Amino acid sequence: MRHVRTYSLGRVRRVPRALAIGVLALAGLTTGCEPGAVGVTQPTAATPAATRTADDSKPSGGPSSPSAMPSRTPAARPAPPATLMSTGDRSRQVRELQARLRQIGHFDRGPTGYYGAVTAASVTSFQGKRGLPRTGRTDTVTWQRLLAMTRKPTAKELDPAVAGPAARPDARCLTGRVLCVSKNSRTLSWMIDGRVLSSMDVRFGSQYTPTREGTFSVYWKSRHHVSTLYDSPMPYAMFFSGGQAVHYSSDFAARGYNGASHGCVNVRDEGKIAALFEQVKNGDKVVIHQ
Structure with missing residues (x-):
């Protein structure tokens, strides 16, 4: 048996070599720097030390490290849809909305062009x-x-109650510059020497405030007129008999033939009457007939 020398308080003692190595290993003093050194596990050929990573020592199936988790960005909320029509609007598109809702049973009256409580309730029903x-x-x-x-x-x-095609002109409309108005067809035709230059839908007064019939002439034009009797706007007014005039009516544009004037000839197409207003002159003839 081989022995090694140990030193204790200046004395030399001889102990077995195997016993000395075991004592040192238990004391944690061996670090090993060559193959076979005590306390070191050598890498195998299948797992070279140079290629091992931190994950090699992780238990199989264990949770991933926080740094390995993918980052998550909150998804952006989509913008709400744009509002096209709402309560208080008046337009031809509102009239179309009402007509379409009526086709599928969500609007039970004639289109008015006004977006009121009834239309809002119909839209709510459709949405639901x-x-x-x-x-x-x-x-x-x-x-x-x-x-x-x-x-x-x-x-x-x-x-x-849409107006029909323009009526055959009355004989009084065939000469000169004439606003030829037919109550039967509910149309106004602007004519010069028997030729129709433009035509538009019109409505008239009620049975209590009827529009006068006969031959008149335009005696006053007022582009931004407001009624002194009813305090209501009468744009593009062309007066032909007392307080009666041909003029644009926003109420006619919104409600159609569900309403009536106070005796005037209402036009609902603002673009057409604006153009007519520029062409008509004081003294031009107005013929209102059945």
């Missing part, structure tokens, strides 16, 4: 049946869904 937010406002999503379910309204659907 289609799983859309019940806002009562017509946004882009509601409108596109309605367009997909309906067809383009006819002139009759847009206005159940």
